[in-house]
């Protein structure tokens with residue numbers, strides 16, 4: 001249940017493009033399993049960081065990760081590969097926002113780029129005392145951004161229903 005929602009100083013709507021962020025990492029031996037493939041947990045950390053950048057850029061607030069949706073790893077990345085993570089805010093609700101992240105791997109020797117993973121994360125804006133803060137609306141401008149905006153609404157409903165079901169199961 002939402003409590004302690006605080007008004008932020010800056011609730012001016014901002015376009016999606018202002019939140020767009022990119023993070024690049026070279027896969028090093030310490031990031032990999034014994035087969036030289038990138039660890040799923042390391043990639044999840046990078047996804048969280050890349051998504052947080054977009055959430056910060058949009059909200060101009062501290063944020064915490066509320067949830068990460070289902071993650072598929074479609075293709076492995078290996079030592080020496082360049083991992084490119086692109087993120088942007090898909091939609092803002094009240095104190096939360098959905099961020100989308102796509103992950104690509106570039107092998108500069110083979111000159112090929114592969115889609116590794118995509119993820120949706122929800123962040124909640126908070127102040128230093130942990131009170132939830134309202135987030136400025138986001139403005140989708142391109143057709144792709146408008147589609148993601150619509151889809152984010154559908155995903156929020158599914159997430160909420162699933163959360164209620166899980167809560168009921170642990171009582």
Ligand SMILES: CC(C)(COP(=O)(O)OP(=O)(O)OC[C@H]1O[C@@H](n2cnc3c(N)ncnc32)[C@H](O)[C@@H]1OP(=O)(O)O)[C@@H](O)C(=O)NCCC(=O)NCCS
Pocket residue numbers: 001002003063064065066067092093094095096097122124132159163
């Ligand atoms: C995430 C957190 C702030 C939610 O607080 P809460 O009081 O349980 O949640 P509320 O019911 O008040 O909901 C607040 C907002 O979060 C959203 N939310 C809450 N739980 C969520 C979840 N599991 N997934 C997606 N969104 C969620 C709600 O939909 C609501 O959004 P809205 O204001 O835009 O409508 C709180 O559970 C928390 O602090 N968790 C720990 C976060 C953390 O440590 N993350 C890892 C390190 S950054």
